[in-house]
Amino acid sequence: MHHDTMSEYLGLFLDELDEQLQILDERLLELERDSAQPHTIGTIFRAAHTLKGSSAAMGLIRIKELTHQMENIFDLMRSDRLCVSQALMNVLFDCVDEIKAMKGDIQEGRGENERDIGELLGRLTPFSLGEGADGRPAVSDAKKEGGGAAGPGIAIDGFHSKAILHAWENGFRALRIRAHFMPDETFAYARALVVNNLMQELGEVIASYPTPEELAESDSRHAYVEFLLLTSEEERTIGQRLSQVSQMGEFNVTAVERAELAAEEEERKQSASEASAPGGSGASAEARSARGGQTVRVDVERLEKLLNLVGELLIDNTRLHEVRKRLNEQFGEQPDINELGDIAHQIDKVIGELQDGMMKTRMLPIEQLFNRFPRMMRDVAQQVGKEFDFVMEGKETELDRTLIEEIGDPIIHILRNCADHAIELPEERLLLGKPRQGKIVLKAAHQDNHIVITISDDGKGIDPAKIKAACVGKGVITQAEADKLSDHEAVQLIFRSGVSTARQVTDLSGRGVGMDIVRAHIERLNGLVDIDTKVGRGTTFTIKLPLTLAIIRSLLVGVGEHSFALPLVNVVEIVRLEPEQLQNLQGQEVCVIRGSVFPLVRLADKLGLGGARTESGTEGRPLIVMIGVAEKRVCLVVDRTIGNQEIVIKSLGSYVGQVPYLAGATLLGDGRVGLILDAAAFCREDHLAFRQEEQHAAHAASAELEEQYVSFRMEREQYAIRAGKVREIITVPQLFTIAASPGGVMGMIQLRGRTVPVIDLSRGLGLASRSLKDSSRIIVMELDGRELGIWTDEIGEILKIRKSEAESALEVLPSVQSDWIEGVYHARGQMIILLGIDKRPPRIDETLTLREALLSY
Amino acid sequence: MARILIADDAPIMRELLASLLIKGGHEIAAEARNGLEAVELYLRHRPELITMDITMPVMDGITAIRHIREKDPSAKIVIFSSLGQQNMIADAIRAGAWDFVAKPFYESRVLDVVSKALAIPSLTGETGES
Numbered sequence: 001m002h003h004d005t006m007s008e009y010l011g012l013f014l015d016e017l018d019e020q021l022q023i024l025d026e027r028l029l030e031l032e033r034d035s036a037q038p039h040t041i042g043t044i045f046r047a048a049h050t051l052k053g054s055s056a057a058m059g060l061i062r063i064k065e066l067t068h069q070m071e072n073i074f075d076l077m078r079s080d081r082l083c084v085s086q087a088l089m090n091v092l093f094d095c096v097d098e099i100k101a102m103k104g105d106i107q108e109g110r111g112e113n114e115r116d117i118g119e120l121l122g123r124l125t126p127f128s129l130g131e132g133a134d135g136r137p138a139v140s141d142a143k144k145e146g147g148g149a150a151g152p153g154i155a156i157d158g159f160h161s162k163a164i165l166h167a168w169e170n171g172f173r174a175l176r177i178r179a180h181f182m183p184d185e186t187f188a189y190a191r192a193l194v195v196n197n198l199m200q201e202l203g204e205v206i207a208s209y210p211t212p213e214e215l216a217e218s219d220s221r222h223a224y225v226e227f228l229l230l231t232s233e234e235e236r237t238i239g240q241r242l243s244q245v246s247q248m249g250e251f252n253v254t255a256v257e258r259a260e261l262a263a264e265e266e267e268r269k270q271s272a273s274e275a276s277a278p279g280g281s282g283a284s285a286e287a288r289s290a291r292g293g294q295t296v297r298v299d300v301e302r303l304e305k306l307l308n309l310v311g312e313l314l315i316d317n318t319r320l321h322e323v324r325k326r327l328n329e330q331f332g333e334q335p336d337i338n339e340l341g342d343i344a345h346q347i348d349k350v351i352g353e354l355q356d357g358m359m360k361t362r363m364l365p366i367e368q369l370f371n372r373f374p375r376m377m378r379d380v381a382q383q384v385g386k387e388f389d390f391v392m393e394g395k396e397t398e399l400d401r402t403l404i405e406e407i408g409d410p411i412i413h414i415l416r417n418c419a420d421h422a423i424e425l426p427e428e429r430l431l432l433g434k435p436r437q438g439k440i441v442l443k444a445a446h447q448d449n450h451i452v453i454t455i456s457d458d459g460k461g462i463d464p465a466k467i468k469a470a471c472v473g474k475g476v477i478t479q480a481e482a483d484k485l486s487d488h489e490a491v492q493l494i495f496r497s498g499v500s501t502a503r504q505v506t507d508l509s510g511r512g513v514g515m516d517i518v519r520a521h522i523e524r525l526n527g528l529v530d531i532d533t534k535v536g537r538g539t540t541f542t543i544k545l546p547l548t549l550a551i552i553r554s555l556l557v558g559v560g561e562h563s564f565a566l567p568l569v570n571v572v573e574i575v576r577l578e579p580e581q582l583q584n585l586q587g588q589e590v591c592v593i594r595g596s597v598f599p600l601v602r603l604a605d606k607l608g609l610g611g612a613r614t615e616s617g618t619e620g621r622p623l624i625v626m627i628g629v630a631e632k633r634v635c636l637v638v639d640r641t642i643g644n645q646e647i648v649i650k651s652l653g654s655y656v657g658q659v660p661y662l663a664g665a666t667l668l669g670d671g672r673v674g675l676i677l678d679a680a681a682f683c684r685e686d687h688l689a690f691r692q693e694e695q696h697a698a699h700a701a702s703a704e705l706e707e708q709y710v711s712f713r714m715e716r717e718q719y720a721i722r723a724g725k726v727r728e729i730i731t732v733p734q735l736f737t738i739a740a741s742p743g744g745v746m747g748m749i750q751l752r753g754r755t756v757p758v759i760d761l762s763r764g765l766g767l768a769s770r771s772l773k774d775s776s777r778i779i780v781m782e783l784d785g786r787e788l789g790i791w792t793d794e795i796g797e798i799l800k801i802r803k804s805e806a807e808s809a810l811e812v813l814p815s816v817q818s819d820w821i822e823g824v825y826h827a828r829g830q831m832i833i834l835l836g837i838d839k840r841p842p843r844i845d846e847t848l849t850l851r852e853a854l855l856s857y
Numbered sequence: 858m859a860r861i862l863i864a865d866d867a868p869i870m871r872e873l874l875a876s877l878l879i880k881g882g883h884e885i886a887a888e889a890r891n892g893l894e895a896v897e898l899y900l901r902h903r904p905e906l907i908t909m910d911i912t913m914p915v916m917d918g919i920t921a922i923r924h925i926r927e928k929d930p931s932a933k934i935v936i937f938s939s940l941g942q943q944n945m946i947a948d949a950i951r952a953g954a955w956d957f958v959a960k961p962f963y964e965s966r967v968l969d970v971v972s973k974a975l976a977i978p979s980l981t982g983e984t985g986e987s
Binding site: 193 | 950951957966969976977
């Protein structure tokens, strides 16, 4: 065997094998659902045929033999001589699986020879001989071995397209004529010539498949011959004339559709022949595949390398900017220096586009991955006896190819769980008053710079009570801890390792096999996974991922002389702590932010940067960056934040190996190496997480009695809102006012790439409009999934207010007709008005005579 | 129905074909024993159809087809080949035969190909190798 040539083409072959197997899988499913689709069978047939040819060329005898037999079966189906049956479908699916397995062997360098396909061939034979597996004849007009198998139809290439367009312009028809031979035809070649002669009499034949010469080969097994004919005759006439050829089977005559033409020709000629040409323009999958030659396969490594170079360029250009800045400082404004700046800016733009383009070349539709699922779900459904409709949406959503490879396993895991555990048995569902068939929806969509994949089912949902009971039973948490958990928190437990691997939990809750692995996997990709479930109604998993792994948006922070990058997706907020917010709990430093306790990690100590002490002056008021992975939060103490930057991730390399807390490295603008922190590693630290949960639970327990409020001042009055929905409190950034904004909306602010409206409550509170002061702060709340900023003159403090301590608005202020004033609280002789903004955002036009009310009080 | 010329070197085949065609309601215009006779008899009788064997002495069927089509491009010729050699049949078709029947000559097939050939509009000469 020519081994060198082999390996050179093997990669190409395997790629093709992949594609064709995909088509087989997809179309077989289609066939199973809807057996009588000639188009479907045609596609399957061509896939099998293509595989037969290429595997034979590669000397892969077993794959060739298997695909050959499959091709025969499809040929029988296509000519209605074999009907689809469950038994047949199962054999065919098994064949596809076997070829996949052989592909795996080949990829691992074992070749295809280890497998015995005899059994499968044995199972296929009865069908090709016209018997079903049950012994009944499945073939209506039995065609024995040697009956002609045929090739695919004519793929319309650029040359054909040109001729067809020309013909259309001159008022001719372009027809695709397929004439089937009789099953026992022994003179297909001669018969094809007869038809060929007839075709030439009727018009101009621009292509035929197979060519008569191909039919002349003694081993030819084509079942039909197809012609592309340019003619002035009508389809009907062609049909009549064809019927005058003796000893021919059925034939079909179809007009060539515009969509079938090769792409480039179509584009070039589109405008010219729009009016005169018949045929639609809907681009079918068929047409896309017919185009061919429009794409180039590129080795991924080459792309990676290019992307790396773009990254370097990015870094070099940042240096250029810095040099310009230094020159400016040294020599002041000089024409040459300014020009240097202009050039650097121009390069910025070019690099930006280059980077964009490079990213796009790495993007693939998630279809690649999704296409594997219908088949898998079918198998799972059969195995477990469930019935459900599997729907996929957003297949065209594009994301980085490395991500596509990585995200497959977690999705498979969740999907399997949905089918296996979440969806009830059909009878069970009927009893529950649900439709017999369940539904599983897999959806992908872009959201800002992320891709969001959701998997929802309408199954039994996850019962938090059962999860809790199981966790307590397994000793993962204590009963006391379990009692403190909210339902949402309880459900999150399925992501805990001790829980998810426990068999009992699986049986009880119906979920959780390896969910910890799912989460770990997603987190490694800088992603987040969330779960939302309703008992009896179903469950939705939401996976949020960055679009790419190669370039991430990051927050650069400084510790001593070192710079570190934190993936922005993990950054929750940046806070300057006050001394009283720092506490010590069981020997672990923690900080209290808006009433919640978070573990505090001093980066300098953690990473062993002993020399780098915190900058003086802020010793007591450390700057922290709160990072989050899933539900966990950890506050990192840093010296300073440097800014947002897109960074190109470079691995640390094998000589450095795995370094704790580091995910990789990048080059910074000044040419120095910046280390990328692994947010997940910090959040994973068990003792930290444990404490946090304990605190969290303790906090939840006390919440029954008291609620936390953030108080703030407007003019001279104190107000307070519940802390629960408060995301963060920020100093006033640049405020973009909007023309004709609704009353009360002061403007918009940019918050980590999002636009957030800022509301001035003054009017509602009967105060004069606000203006910016040093003490002004904006409270950012999340209401119904949207962010909203509330302007305040000054932030007060965190109040813990027991329900009994507050007087309800109705008692105190009976004249106040607003449902968002909840009550009044007295603290240190001051009256604080509690606003229920989180329950219902204020209507801006609400005219509130609160002051009058207060005065009267 | 139609007047047909039979060209075959085997008397038994001519006999068989003639009886089949007559049974199908056709008339035998003449019987040729080789290609040369076929050309002569065609020009003399101008039948509506010729059934042509390929391997014949003196002049083979393919050559005869060429001669006949040269003189009359509208001649309708159907191959009746008792030899299962596809390439020769193909050559005959390229030479201008309209259709063919290969052994065994089942009655239904023979009458089918003959009636179909008779039904086609007068051939013009565009086929064949010219």
